Amino acid sequence: MEIWINPACSKCRSAISLLDAEGADYTVRRYLEDVPTEDEIREVLERLGLEPWDITRTQEAAAKELGLKEWPRDAGARDRWIAALAAHPKLIQRPVITADDGTAVVARTEEAVRDALSRREPPGTTPL
16 A cells, blocks of 8 residues: 655645554655656556546646646546646645555545555455
8 A cells, every 4th residue: 555645734644644543554655756657647547547637636826827727628638637747746636545456545534544444455465
């Protein structure tokens, strides 16, 4: 399990606290420093079952500068959105937890973190 966080984000700190309280085995990725590639963003989107505009923080200054609210939200614009997220990682909604079962969640609530925890592999098993 990996969690993409911004340490300054209260939702991220809450998610980490809950993971720790539940004894979860996870890796922290400070995605503003260790910026995801476009391919990594595509993979997370596939795991989330979402489109790039679904995980974009459109109220951020960079989003406003880019005019993201006016960008088309269709298959033809998908790569443009992904490129923007890779170039401006602060636009990525956080935290994102990649679960052991190959899925992912945007873990902004306790319920979402618990959902990711429910997808853990039992101790002593190996993920496929």
